[in-house]
Amino acid sequence: MKKQEHQLFYTWVGMMYRCYKPYHKHYKYYGAKGVKVCSKWHDFWGFIDDVDNHLLNGHLLYEKRYQLDKDINGGKVYSLENCVVTLKTKNENASRSKQQKKILVVSDKEEIEFKSLAETCQKLNIKRSTLISCLKRGNRHKKTGCIFKYL
Incomplete structure (x- = not known):
């Protein structure tokens, strides 16, 4: 079989x-963060050998x-091993929960921590694109007067 x-x-x-192709849409989450594939699995048939004969419940991958x-x-x-x-x-x-980044909102009066971009936008009634722009630039949001930071 081929x-x-x-x-x-x-x-x-x-x-x-x-893990190895920078043009892949998910490379930034894997290869760019140092995720690799063991040498045996660089060979397709080495990968199949482990899945079929050694990996616990490997048959379920089918x-x-x-x-x-x-x-x-x-x-x-x-x-x-991993x-x-x-x-x-x-x-x-x-994977989704791991990718969520907490947001710290700093105003003149207090600091509030939110568990995600979505929660921050919802609670403060701010557009997602506006929040992302404030996070990237580090500037103060005009309506709320808050500064936003990733935790």
């Missing part, structure tokens, strides 16, 4: 591209509702 015809080929390609996750065990390397098989929904929810 590797391109294997059911997990695009799982492997996605992992490799996220079902669309499961994904490979390196973060649960706290690793920055995709490898047999990776687990998890439900796609669980992995996506964990």
Whole structure:
């Protein structure tokens, strides 16, 4: 069988591209942050050998509702030692919450901490684009008089 015809080929390609191709849309979250793939898994068939014969519940990766996750065990390397098989929904929810950045709002009177951009916008009735602009430039918001910072 050609590797391109294997059911997990695009799982492997996605992992490799996220880590090593700067033009990939998610490279900034992986390769740019030092995430790598172990040397054995640089070879597609080495990856398949571990998934099929060594990875706990590796057979579940053949079902669309499961994904490979390196973060649960706290690793920055995709490898047999770091990776687990998890439900796609669980992995996506964990990824979303990890990407949320807390916001500190500083006014003349107080400092308030919000858990996300969305919460800050909602509570202060500010457009998302306006908040992002204030965060990038570090300038004071005209209506509220507040300064915003990432935590």
